[in-house]
Amino acid sequence: MTNAASSSTSFVSYDAECPFPIQNLPYGVFSTTANPSPRPGVAIGDLILDLDALSRSSHFASSPIPADVFQHANLDKLAAREPAEWAAFRSYLTTLLSSNSPLKDAADKDTLFVPRTASSTQMHMPVRIGDYTDFYASFEHAYNAGVLIRGKENAMQPNWRHLPVGYHGRASSVVVSGTPIRRPVGQILDKVGDTQPIWAPCRRLDYELEIGFIYGGAATKLGERLTPTEAREHIFGLVLMNDWSARDIQTWEYVPLGPFLSKNFGTTISPWIVQPAALDPFKTAKYVQEPAVLPYLQDDEGFGFDVPLTLAVRPENAKEYSRIATSNMKHSYWTYAQMIAHHSSTGAPINPSDMMGSGTLSGPGVDGNPNDDALGSLLERSRLGRQPFELNADRKDMTWLRDGDSIKIEGVVKTKDGYSIGFGECEGTVLPAVLPAA
Structure with missing residues (x-):
């Protein structure tokens, strides 16, 4: 028998900590x-x-x-x-x-x-992803990054509260958990003050703690738009996601059109697709959106999901993971339905198995300062690499990812009825860059 506290039981045996009870079925x-x-x-x-x-x-x-x-x-x-x-x-x-x-x-x-x-x-890979778009939907992450790059007075760009900011990623490099990620090589500035780039392995490799959501149902046609209500019905399922990022390549290339090679080399997702119905018990109120959004983005039925997310790092040859961050799926200013609706607002077709990402999900700060334990990227946690921190007893100068580091993201929530709902693991290991022979 299953855990007796469950509201529904299965003939398959599992304990209360198992993330895949009959209430989940991913x-x-x-x-x-x-x-x-x-x-x-x-x-x-x-x-x-x-x-x-x-x-x-x-x-x-x-x-x-x-x-x-x-x-x-x-x-x-x-x-x-x-x-x-x-x-x-x-x-x-x-x-x-x-x-x-x-x-x-x-x-x-x-x-x-x-x-x-x-x-x-x-x-x-659970589906063949045809198109992949990543958003920038966490206010906390956007604010923290903005403060580090532009200062508190100009932290938030004028458009951020009016539309879900996003960029088109590379579907061909989305991989399932357990697939190693090769450190990318690209144009970077060798040192502060340089204006001439060099071509070298990324020195500021980062992770991003995210949720991916997969579109399903009928494809939209060219010129067709979805309302948030219609978009919500098309969410086939959700996965954990790590959008690996090369921050030094990104810094040099992103002006004026945004991320390109700094984001296209690897995105890891968890192998199990959790259906929205399994997360219904964990719905929570969405963010208060001020100023009011334009009518095509209004989502009066909108909500978030109160599901804890954790991220941990295991250095090469280490036996155990060291937890760095604890965030939550609910830390998204924009709802998944709003992101899909905005994506379709120009009439660009969306097809079954297309994937979109939430962007880094970081938790709220404390007394006006970032909460280090809730930051979903090393960019924030290490203050752009300027503030090394202690990962564990063997690494007290953590800033960016090193070759051999493994990243693991998990998402599990326990219900009042005594069972757990989870996504499994989203894991990947950094491999050294490959350079042409001299």
């Missing part, structure tokens, strides 16, 4: 040593329900979604279904996995479930 794509073909699955406890195998079984007769949707190496077909079908399939899965389900004693049960272990299971 989607992912996995393979095993016994069957190396990537295929869709659902995490439940310490197991994965193989949706490909399920779709070929007699248990699938009552599914509201056709079997062929799950007989592919990604979740693109599912993401392209209508939102009402996602809800119906979630209900079907909940019934199928409940404590009184006939599947509990089914003869083929062992062929439908595989252990969710690092030694026997490999996770893959």
Whole structure:
């Protein structure tokens, strides 16, 4: 049996700390040593329900979604279904996995479930991301960065409270958790005061603690716009995200058109896509937006999600991670629906499996000063590298990421009913830059 405190129980056993109870049911794509073909699955406890195998079984007769949707190496077909079908399939899965389900004693049960272990299971990109846009939606992060770059009087750009600022990222370098990230090489200024750049490995490599959200349902057509209410229905799911950033490359290149090579070399996402329905119990009021936004961005139904996020670093050869930051999904001034609505406001088409990111999520300061424990980037935590801090006993001069450093982002929230909802891990390790042979 499952944790008795849960409001709904499953015949799959798991404890209260497990991030994948029956109330979660996130989607992912996995393979095993016994069957190396990537295929869709659902995490439940310490197991994965193989949706490909399920779709070929007699248990699938009552599914509201056709079997062929799950007989592919990604979740693109599912993401392209209508939102009402996602809800119906979630209900079907909940019934199928409940404590009184006939599947509990089914003869083929062992062929439908595989252990969710690092030694026997490999996770893959859950969808094929066609387009990727990253926003800059946390007021706290934008303010902290603005103070460091422009001073308190000019910290916030005049447009920031009027529209969700964003940039188009590189979909081809979005990778699943566990994929190493190569330190980029680019144009940087060798020292303060230089005006002639050099071409060298990035010296100011950073992480960004973010949430990614994946668009689903019908594609919008050229010239079509979505309201925030319509946009909200198209959120297929959410993932943890680390938008790796080369701050020295960014400083030199971003004027006048913004980030380019400083952001296109790697973005890591967690392998499990958490459905918005699983986060419904954690809805919280959205930010008060002043001045009032223009009508096309008004989101009277808007909300955030009160889900804690943590980020930790493990230096090369270290046994354990050292936590650097504790933030929250709710620290976004703009709602996910507003970001999608703004993205569509020019009539640019949005397609199923497109991904957008929240931008760095940093928590509020204390007494007018940044709260070091809630800062989602090293740019903020080290004050642009000017203020080294102690990571652990072995590294007391932390500023930027070093080769061999591993970053791990987690997001888990515990309910009053005694169960947990989580995203799994978003992890990546920095590899040394590669330079041409002399």
